[in-house]
Amino acid sequence: MSSGIDQDGAEPKRRGRRRSGADTKAALLAAAREVFTEQGYDAATVRAIAGKAGVDPAMVNHWFGGKEGLFTAAVAIPINPSEVVPQLLEGDPQQLAERLLHRFLTVWDNVGGGQFAALMRSIATNENAVRMLREFIQSVLFTRLVKALDVDQPELRTALCGTQIVGLGMARYVVRLEPLASADHDVVVATIAPNLQRYLTGDLGSPAR
Amino acid sequence: MSSGIDQDGAEPKRRGRRRSGADTKAALLAAAREVFTEQGYDAATVRAIAGKAGVDPAMVNHWFGGKEGLFTAAVAIPINPSEVVPQLLEGDPQQLAERLLHRFLTVWDNVGGGQFAALMRSIATNENAVRMLREFIQSVLFTRLVKALDVDQPELRTALCGTQIVGLGMARYVVRLEPLASADHDVVVATIAPNLQRYLTGDLGSPAR
DNA sequence: GTCTATACAACGATAGAC
DNA sequence: GTCTATCGTTGTATAGAC
Numbered sequence: 001m002s003s004g005i006d007q008d009g010a011e012p013k014r015r016g017r018r019r020s021g022a023d024t025k026a027a028l029l030a031a032a033r034e035v036f037t038e039q040g041y042d043a044a045t046v047r048a049i050a051g052k053a054g055v056d057p058a059m060v061n062h063w064f065g066g067k068e069g070l071f072t073a074a075v076a077i078p079i080n081p082s083e084v085v086p087q088l089l090e091g092d093p094q095q096l097a098e099r100l101l102h103r104f105l106t107v108w109d110n111v112g113g114g115q116f117a118a119l120m121r122s123i124a125t126n127e128n129a130v131r132m133l134r135e136f137i138q139s140v141l142f143t144r145l146v147k148a149l150d151v152d153q154p155e156l157r158t159a160l161c162g163t164q165i166v167g168l169g170m171a172r173y174v175v176r177l178e179p180l181a182s183a184d185h186d187v188v189v190a191t192i193a194p195n196l197q198r199y200l201t202g203d204l205g206s207p208a209r
Numbered sequence: 210m211s212s213g214i215d216q217d218g219a220e221p222k223r224r225g226r227r228r229s230g231a232d233t234k235a236a237l238l239a240a241a242r243e244v245f246t247e248q249g250y251d252a253a254t255v256r257a258i259a260g261k262a263g264v265d266p267a268m269v270n271h272w273f274g275g276k277e278g279l280f281t282a283a284v285a286i287p288i289n290p291s292e293v294v295p296q297l298l299e300g301d302p303q304q305l306a307e308r309l310l311h312r313f314l315t316v317w318d319n320v321g322g323g324q325f326a327a328l329m330r331s332i333a334t335n336e337n338a339v340r341m342l343r344e345f346i347q348s349v350l351f352t353r354l355v356k357a358l359d360v361d362q363p364e365l366r367t368a369l370c371g372t373q374i375v376g377l378g379m380a381r382y383v384v385r386l387e388p389l390a391s392a393d394h395d396v397v398v399a400t401i402a403p404n405l406q407r408y409l410t411g412d413l414g415s416p417a418r
Numbered sequence: 419g420t421c422t423a424t425a426c427a428a429c430g431a432t433a434g435a436c
Numbered sequence: 437g438t439c440t441a442t443c444g445t446t447g448t449a450t451a452g453a454c
Contacts, residue, residue: 164372
């Protein structure tokens with residue numbers, strides 16, 4: 001909560017270039033994450049973000065080209081697919097769901113969970129966020145993961161996995177549905193993994209009916 | 210979809226006070242549903258809603274205390290639990306998931322799907338919407354449905370069902386993830402029902418480890 | 419001296435309140 | 437129908453880095 005932006009509060013605001021070392025960009029990004037997280041894209045104001053960062057609103061334009069650019073830079077999915085996907089694919093494919101869920105929970109719990117909420121909230125008013133999520137699911141989950149499994153109906157499986165993963169995120173981080181919101185990773189993984197594993201490699205019924 | 214605002218359209222507009230507030234209220238609610246559905250909470254403007262309802266914007270304040278109140282009144286979940294739940298509970302409990310999913314798809318597809326998106330969108334900027342959804346899931350899904358099944362860990366099962374159902378809605382109506390977004394009800398039900406059924410009545414692993 | 423990060427002021431638009 | 441608040445954005449002068 002406590003902002004903790006280390007702007008030298010004692011000193012009066014000065015015009016002109018700051019002393020080197022004061023990283024306006026980083027301060028803006030940090031503040032933007034907080035505010036977008038709490039309020040979503042529309043409700044968040046450039047002024048509020050700049051204020052929390054202790055800099056002028058015009059800096060948003062200067063560094064990010066505007067609110068939209070700041071948003072894109074701030075609410076990025078904190079996952080590097082080319083790093084994560086190979087790790088997930090190592091080992092028994094029948095335990096892929098477990099590894100995937102464990103990773104999902106670790107990543108989003110670590111960044112505070114609020115950031116997932118931010119992503120979901122952003123989908124509200126920002127079509128770009130929808131596109132971001134869709135592209136992430138399709139490119140990463142589908143192209144890199146499901147296709148590598150060499151199973152039937154990969155597109156459908158991808159979408160089904162999407163329902164379970166996004167649904168988990170919504171329940172845990174946005175709606176904060178108990179006991180799921182506070183449950184240990186092991187409990188969540190143990191209960192959900194079998195279902196996700198069916199979507200990944202299990203029998204979906206008759207492919208061509 | 211089609212506006213169909215049933216304000217006494219035949220009668221010519223009259224000066225002064227209308228017969229009663231009921232018509233204005235209903236017209237506002239109908240218009241609000243449309244506009245909130247299409248644009249989300251923030252983007253929707255009181256003026257646009259009032260305009261579509263054919264009344265003065267000030268009426269929003271008068272009847273609902275403001276935009277917030279109008280929203281709460283307008284975007285209600287279009288399901289009557291005391292009617293739906295008994296219907297779902299009839300028949301084989303092992304096919305409850307199928308009935309539930311079928312009903313879910315029918316309801317939200319019929320109202321246009323956009324209304325589910327609206328509900329999700331509302332969670333963005335409106336904490337009340339989160340509370341609404343949480344309470345709906347807990348009271349209806351939990352108290353009326355899962356408890357009636359007499360299974361172990363009913364709270365956890367409820368939350369798990371929530372993940373799958375909300376996730377389905379997100380994928381189909383908000384993110385519009387193909388092929389799920391355009392799939393026939395039967396396909397969706399056939400692929401997801403087994404997973405949902407496990408959450409409802411299946412084996413979740415060791416309850417108390 | 420030149421470049422550039424910065425702060426401040428102000429503009430045009432728009433929404434909610436009254 | 438008017439008023440007021442506030443939004444994102446832009447122009448410009450200035451202070452420090454190089």
